[in-house]
Amino acid sequence: MAKALVIGSGGREQALAWKLAQSEHVEKVYVAPGNGGSTGKVENVEIGFTDGPALLNFAQNNKIDLTVIGQEAASDAGVVDLFQQAGLTIFGPTQAATKLESSKAFSKDLMAEQSIPTAEYETFTAAHEAVQYACSRPFPVVIKADGLATGKGVIIAQNEDEVEAAVEDIMIRRIFGEAGDKVVVEDFLKGQEVSTHALCDGNTAIIFPASQDHKQVFDGDKGPNTGGMGVIAPVPWVTEQHLNVVRDQVVLPALEGLQKHGAPFTGCMYPGLMIDGDELKVLEFNARFGDPEAEVYMRLFDGDLYEVLTACAKGQLDPGMVTWKPGFAATVVLCSPGYPGDYPKGLPISGLEKAEKMDDIVLFHAATSRKGDEILTAGGRVLNVTATGQTLDEALDKAYAAVKLINFEGMHYRTDIGKRVQG
Secondary structure (H helix, E strand, C coil), X not given: CEEEEEEECCHHHHHHHHHHHCCCCEEEEEEEECCCCCCCCEEECCCCCCCHHHHHHHHHHCCCCEEEECCHHHHHCCHHHHHHHCCCCEECCCXXXXXXXXXXXXXXXXXXXXXXXXXXXEEECCHHHHXXXXXXXXXXXXXXXXXXCCCCCEEEECCHHHHHHHHHHHHHCCCCHHHHHCEEEEECCCCEEEECCEEEECCCEEECCCEEECCEEECCCEEEECCCCEEEECCCCCCXXXXXXXXXXXXXXXXXXXXXXXXXXXXXXXEEEEEECCEEEXXXXXXXXXXXXXXXXXXXXXXXXXXXXXXXXXXCCCHHHCCEXXXXXXXEEEECCCCCCCCCCCCECECHHHHHCCCCEEEEECCEEEECCEEEECCCEEEEEEEEECCHHHHHHHHHHHHCCCECCCCECCCCCCCCCCC
């Protein structure tokens, strides 16, 4: 029987661990560092997700058969390179391949080289030049921190004042730290934002059904960006033709481009797309499963995740290994008061057992901790309430019925997940 290690601490990692634990080959799943949702075959390990030497030492000492990267910062810190050098099987991109996500400028340049459809852009290291260029483009205009910013490093500016404020925040005030050393300024794309994922073994790619995240904190897509407030999959209006375009014009050219750069990509490639009718353009690439997208994908994935990710890591991916359950999945994210700004921690959560007893409901903890028998909040996005149903409305109704059973002080969430008008 095999042992697996998942690196990260959020809802995505809980979902991956939950699905890995269902494999007939797996006896134990460790999550480093994990959260309050780890139970049964899933156990937390107190190791930070960028501490490569400690993670490697744990994997060797505990005879881990497969390690899975959840958190992109681990790939960016070179954890995959370290494991590969030691001859261990690990699912995730190398540090060089992670530049697809860790540098917006590298990613946009790769798209230009490979003729991958995307918005017009320029890259800047000087704040005044970024402001000058942004103000010369049609409004609204998009300003992105170059580096990793946990999904929050994108600002849409509607006028010159907002451009100046955005560039000052990113490049002068450094609200995203080193990620703001450089900015990408690009044209605003119209349409609906959709997430696609692809399992990649360096050469072969398997495209997932489309999903749709809801980034803004308030109903109606209002307020600041977050890491994601809720998601649905599949997206009813995204066609097979759309997904073929994603494969042929986005994912495969990106894999080819990374090969040319000497950085073959193994892991989960996640292009964020803007779709307007038949027109499809890439907003950005991510080099890992989305969060909360992973939570709906793991509810719909119909197969042995351990077998599939192991094959992927070894360059032996077979498209026939991946199948999907019929129907739909939805996730509603429950957040701490104040998120995405400052928020308290340590608030007691009630109603979890009642919600989990409902049919077709699985709760994936994101930022929780355990204190005795009590579950407490431990971050901004606290819980992912996931549901499945034969129709999208059925999945959403179940998810929101479960949400009503859960409570903690100041808890907030969006009430309109999955209710956007068709693209």
